[in-house]
Amino acid sequence: MGEIIRETISAGDMDPTFIEKIEKAGADRIRTCLSCGTCSSVCPSGRRTAFRTRELIRKALLGLREDVLSSPDLWLCATCLTCLERCPRQIKITDAIIIMRNMAVKEGFMLPQHRKSAQKLLQTGHAVPLDDANRDMRRELGIPEIPPTVHSSEEALAQVKEIMRLTGFDTLVEGEGTGAKQE
């Protein structure tokens, strides 16, 4: 992840098609960004983490594609939408982040935690599958130990897996993209 971080930005680092793709995918006003910092200043995540909304959008605007997609910061947004509400240019910042996340995953950049829960979904049909603690709690509450979801139906699970195969979700999370090696 570290190799593209350098002191000087050169023309070759900037990919003008990157911002076009984000625009076309729905963040249409992104080019009007003033870089005023309102988004960063109201970000509840940014107060606790290294997440800098404005910086991310600025990098996207310049087309620093790899820098943005490989950054673990991309995943620190909680999609609370406060930035969009306060943005003086009314840019769909959260939409842009989600679009960039989709692009990142497609290129194999994915946090190990996310990959793990995605794989769980693939195996069990649930991102958070049933564990012993859950079973105990359900027993105490007097409801069936195994809920009437894919957990109790082999057939339904097979269907969920088929959906994931057809949508390409399975190759996405199992795939060995450029970023996957860096996990």
Place this chain on the structure above:
Amino acid sequence: MLERRVGVFLCHCGSNIAGVVDIPRLMDTIKKIDGVVHVEDYKYVCSRPGQQIIHDAVKDKRLDRIVIGSCSPRMHEVTFRQTMRDSGLNPFLLEIANLREQCSWIHSNDPKAATEKAIDLVRMAVARAKLLEALDEPVFEVKKATLIIGGGIAGISAALDLANAGFKVYLVEKEPSIGGKMSRWDKTFPTLDCASCILTPRMAEVGSHPNIEMLTLSQVEKVEGFVGNFEVTVRQKPRYVDVKKCTSCDDCTKVCPVDVPAEFDANLAYRRAIHIPFAQAVPSAYVLDMKNCLGVDTIRCGKCKEKCEPGAINYDDHERILKLQTGTIIVATGFEIFDATKKEEYGYGEFPNVVNLAEVERMLSAGGPTQGHVVRPSDLKEPRRIVYIQCVGSRDERTNRYCSRVCCMTAIKQARMLRDKTGAEIFLFYIDLRTFGKGYEEFYESTAAAGVTFIRGRVGEILQDDTTMNLTVRGEDTLLGKPMQLDDVDLVVLSTGVVPPASAKDVARILNLSQSPDGFLLEAHPKLRPVDSFNDGIFVAGMAQGPKDIPDTVAQAKAAASGAMALMGKGRITVEPYYSVVDEDRCSGCRLCVSLCPYNAITIEKNGRAHVNPAVCKGCGTCSSACAASAITSQHYTDGQIAAMVEEYLSAR
């Protein structure tokens, strides 16, 4: 076919036309047209020798219609009409074929097609020229009086220029005193001149000028007529105090038992029901606010009248309707401050220590509610840590998209004064600082040197500690890329932008003016006619047209005054004869044209027939196209002339 002797003159415009259009081929084709007795080309027909060619040809060939193939008539129609007059022809017997803007410039990549198009354009022009009629330009008298709406610095400046030039001025102001927003401001940037010190002498001059009639507490209700001859209806509210008798002794306010928030002091202080807005008010007279008065009879109150020695107070005063006749109108209706309660994240109206620029101006003023001391409204203590937030309500998709232009410098000026006066710690958050005027950048520089901290970033939210009433400000220093949180802030000043006054819509409707998308009044051309409106004889000046500072406002006021003088100085105006005329024998008096005319130029006369006022009519042709009886002709654009052009274009060469 009418026997006409048409002369055609083709301009090369250097290489602008001749570089694309094949001039020899064009000439050969034109020569063959029936009625064309002379064809000539020249490098620049608009030049002196070029005009001489036309002049000579008219004499030698006894030409009676002229066609010129050149640039757009918008450029040189005026020039060539004068050539017509000089050659002894009526100027309306001229037709210009636009071979540049509408041909060579846009078809430069296809010279062959451009040449064909040029041939068609000239053929059509010849066809129309044969049917052109000699027209007279009607002349109207212009009344040497101006109505100025709005008594702020714009209205005052324009009024004095006009009055000093010898014209009568009616200055209409809705408040009890002239002076506008400038009278509420403390100092002006970048020189730190005291606003009253430079404004009040001008106000006094207006008050005593023999050519200026000041109408305060007044609003324009209706404007009829046209350039040179406007008829204006003004509604004047009662003051209940005789301006001539009032000596401004202040005895009345001492006995008045009513306290209400003082608008002039941004509601930071109280005034009485009978009051004078501010010490230097013009007219220097008190006004009774009847809405808040306890009662004018001796049982309920009536104390002020009892106390008034000169007997200036008249409880029976009443509203007046005034009719004015003027030749020109200047609209200088100013602006309002953006209502910051619309930006909820800043807590204005909820947190007492969040204030706007106008409130700080009043506090800075020695004549204001705090005698020049800026304080925290919650406990009246002197603030030690102050935060300014720029672009509140401006450059914002959710409020106003435009830049308000004055807030950067106003905030820098206030920050500078507060820093110099109290040594307080001052942080100014900005997106971009716009210090574009003469001496402004230098002022910004010296303010930074004085110790005001400028932070590049916009504040996202403000929180309040409900016990101390201190504020927490959250922003980002975008130059460092780090979120910033300032705690224990004593005072936050919102750099509120400017908005068109609520009355802008009414003014636009009454005067038939247009508004730009931002709500301000629209000028006729942003560069070449910046203070003209689309209505002849009506000018717009100052903030009414858009955000601007005092120097720009005064410059516009002077420009508007000079525009008005140019019309009135001559005393009469010539109107282009492109108006519609009604054939009374055909008119049935159905009134369809009256209801359709966008300029209200048509009336039904006593004989039941429609009549078009030539001075108001713009020649748009709506009436002539709608008239079921074909009784209306648009002069210079008759059906016959247009049909001849279409016919020529569609017929074989």
